[in-house]
Amino acid sequence: MTRAKTLCWGLVDMLLGGCGDAGDNAPHWSGRCHGKPRCPGSPVIDGEFTGWKDGCVEWPDEPICGTYGDLYVAYDDGTLWALNDWFLRSDAAIEPAMYNLFLIATDSDQFEIRVFGDQHIEVLQNGQPFAQVTTGAAGFHASPRHPEPHTIFEFALPLQATCAAMKERDPGPGQASSPEDILVSEPTAFTFALQANGVLTAAAATAPTLVSTKPVAAPAGAQVALVGSLLGQAGTVDLGGHAAEIVAWADEEVVAVVPDVPSGPYALRVVADGQTSNAVPFEVLCVPSCAGRQCGDDGCGGSCGSCAPPQTCAAGMCACQPSCAGKQCGPDGCGGSCGSCAAGKACLDNTCVCPPQCTGKQCGPDGCGGSCGSCAAGHACLGGKCVCQPDCAGKQCGPDGCAGWCGSCPPDQICGAKQQCVFGPK
16 A cells, blocks of 8 residues: 555555545445445446446446546456446437547556547547557446436556546537537546556545646647646646746646757656646657758758758758869869869879870870880881881892882893892893
8 A cells, every 4th residue: 555655646545444434535445345246257348337236246446436427447457447427417318429538647658538429439648549459338327326317438448557647528418519519527536556466546636636738749848738636726837857837727727838858758747735746748849950951960860851962961051062082183073173284284084194195196206205106117207107218228229118219220231139230141
């Protein structure tokens, strides 16, 4: 009992005696107060008390009494069962689109549970659809404490928690144009201490109690509504040790401004009349900051955009970064230049090189220490051209090797084999 009291926001120690010993709102130990055996199995989620007239009871406890309805709860094998004996509405069953809204807060989650008149159930966990299977039902029947037919709502919720707080908003008498218009808030909030072995300690709240925030997550500077009970008329709001500015304060709802704190999960509490409420989980959202930025980090782990090559991101703006590493000349990729070459040299693949001057040449130097080519034997390079050189050394006559002649012999002589003039035969 001491552990439950410490962890669960001041739940009073359990009374092991009769249910009436401490009044209607006293918490009760499971199954001690009916004087009847518990019906076999888990509660039947059907929108009515099943088996309570047959010598056994469906629910383990006497109810926790609220202003407009009585709450029956049970917990076993990681499932929370609840029956809202909502006697305020006794004129007619609810319409298919109407619903009973249960708001539940644990130390790690917020739940919104809607049990509709057409027997379907919708569950949100921290603002998102709940992934596990749940059941719910609505009915219009009599109950052990209220003999006239009235609305009854039931649900079964898979729940792994040590403590929980719950508040209800239920359809009042009459009809309305929308389900929200007819909802009546139960002033009483209910608190539970849950143990893995199925022991449930439950009570009507006697101190400031929070059951929900609207929204469940918001950025710094946004307004958030804290829904609960016994919040008084004034107090303070604490978000992980940071005070929140108060916008409005009422006994069942406080509106505050999310403090300027880093994004992440926080515990949200209310302090009223010298008492501190339970903590409900709240997420401070990171707001991406991309105003005036084309690229780079948005401050929340995302990106404001990327730059097309060759541009790169610098201080949130796409800018062209000159690329001249290892280059002597030529374009820098950004409309500029990596340098120019000295006279007589040209830029080739960003390197200054000597351009060979061989245009129109067959031979001779190329101007860069190289050659434009060499001439065949008997030819000499003249002005970049291979020119045939006459070969008449030691010759008196005959061809010079370049389509010319080395000379001619007198009439009484002929040109011999060695290109010498000799007397021929007589």
